[in-house]
Amino acid sequence: xxxxxxxxxxxxxxxxxxxxxxxxxxxxxxxxxxxxxDINEEDAQKTLTTIxxxxxxxxxxxxxxxxxxxxxxLMETADREYGGIxxxxxxxxxxxxxxxxxxxxxxxxxxxxxxxxxxxxxxALKHAVPIMKSxxxxxxxxxxxxxxxxxxxxxxxxxxxxxxxxxxxxxENQVASMNIRMHTICPGGLAxxxxxxxxxxxxxxxxxxxxxxxxxxxxxxxxxxxxxxxLTFLAxxxxxxxxGQIFTR
Numbered sequence: 001x002x003x004x005x006x007x008x009x010x011x012x013x014x015x016x017x018x019x020x021x022x023x024x025x026x027x028x029x030x031x032x033x034x035x036x037x038d039i040n041e042e043d044a045q046k047t048l049t050t051i052x053x054x055x056x057x058x059x060x061x062x063x064x065x066x067x068x069x070x071x072x073x074l075m076e077t078a079d080r081e082y083g084g085i086x087x088x089x090x091x092x093x094x095x096x097x098x099x100x101x102x103x104x105x106x107x108x109x110x111x112x113x114x115x116x117x118x119x120x121x122x123x124a125l126k127h128a129v130p131i132m133k134s135x136x137x138x139x140x141x142x143x144x145x146x147x148x149x150x151x152x153x154x155x156x157x158x159x160x161x162x163x164x165x166x167x168x169x170x171x172e173n174q175v176a177s178m179n180i181r182m183h184t185i186c187p188g189g190l191a192x193x194x195x196x197x198x199x200x201x202x203x204x205x206x207x208x209x210x211x212x213x214x215x216x217x218x219x220x221x222x223x224x225x226x227x228x229x230x231l232t233f234l235a236x237x238x239x240x241x242x243x244g245q246i247f248t249r
Contacts, residue, residue, distance in 0.1 A: 003232050003233050003236045004030055004031050004236065005027055005031050005032035005086075005235055006030075006031035006032075008027075008033070008086040009032065009033045009035070009078055009082040009083065009084055010024075010035070010085075010087040011034075011035050011037075011075060011087070011088050012035070012036040012089040013036070013037050013038070013063065013065050013071070013120065014037075014038055014093060014142075015036025015037060016036075016040035016042075016044040016046075016047055017038075017047075017192065018190070018192035018224050019091045019187065019190065019224045019228065020089065020091035020092070021043070021047040021224070022227065023089055023227075024036045024047055024058060025047065025050055025225075026225065026229060026231070026232045027228075027231075028051040028054070028057060029054060029056060030232050030236075032086075032087070032235070033057045033058070033082045034059070035058070035059045035060075035061065035074065035077055035078040035082065036059075036060055036061075037061050037062065037063025037070075038063060039064050044062075047060070059081065061074050061077055065116060065119075065121075065124065066119060066123075068123045068126075068127075071120070071123040071124055071127055072127040075131055076127075079131045084132070084135060085128055086132075086138070087137055087139075088125075088132070088137070088138075088140070089231060090120070090121045090140070090141045090142060090164075091142040092121075093116060093160075094113055094117065095154055095157045095194050095198045096109050096112060096113050096156060096157070097109045097113070097154045097155060098154045098201050098205070099153050099154075099201075100154070105156070110155065110156040110159070113154070113157055113159075114156065114159065114160050114163070116160075117157070117160035117161065117164065118160045118163040121141055121167060125171055132180055135179075136178060136179030136180055136181075137179075137180055137181075138182075138239075139181070140235070141168050141183070141184055142185050143164040143168075144157070144158075144161040145186045145187075145188060146158045147160070147161035147162030148161060148165045153198060165245070168182050169184075181240070181242075183234060183243075183244065183245065183246050184244075184246070185227070185230075185231065185248070186245060186248070187222075187248045187249070188247075188249045189220065189249075190224050190227065191221040191224070192224055227248050227249075230246065230248050
């Protein structure tokens with residue numbers, strides 16, 4: 001099946017690396033106009049170059065998802081320059097404090113993860129929905145199997161992703177009458193900077209060689225582009241009958 005997103009406008013948070021970058025590239029390849037935000041400007045330029053050199057249309061805007069005004073401005077940019085938002089993907093995320101027991105877990109670390117993963121998702125939904133409500137669309141929130149049907153190496157990460165799942169289950173009922181479809185996306189183990197960084201940090205904490213641990217893990221981890229292809233289908237009209245949580249490799 002040749003999935004097309006012609007004339008659709010997509011906004012992606014966390015679009016510089018990992019699932020976000022892979023999705024931005026796949027969406028542009030399928031014909032969407034992509035606006036993506038991130039604090040990682042160096043990798044954002046690599047993603048942007050990949051899209052443009054392949055003939056796609058994309059715009060990067062530096063966005064810290066913990067700052068509400070910056071998230072609002074990202075959504076307004078898509079609306080102003082491309083005439084609306086058809087798809088929102090919230091993939092900005094961090095994983096901190098792997099392998100730290102609950103009684104040693106720092107409150108500041110917990111707060112920093114919640115601020116990016118959960119509050120950042122909240123800000124994106126809050127400011128995208130008013131733009132999307134006139135014509136409908138699709139919202140895809142990246143959570144994880146962690147916090148949804150299992151635990152995590154990080155107390156904060158599992159809590160934040162469980163929160164994203166709860167947020168989607170609540171908001172999807174509010175926006176259904178606006179013809180907005182929502183999904184919680186729960187990827188498995190992928191070779192993203194976030195996952196590889198967690199593996200390296202946990203190995204170092206256990207007195208092991210971080211580089212060796214990362215090299216060994218790569219053999220069993222999936223490719224973010226595989227999830228991006230799932231997200232491309234979900235953003236398309238062909239997925240209009242799809243509902244609920246989506247679990248991927």
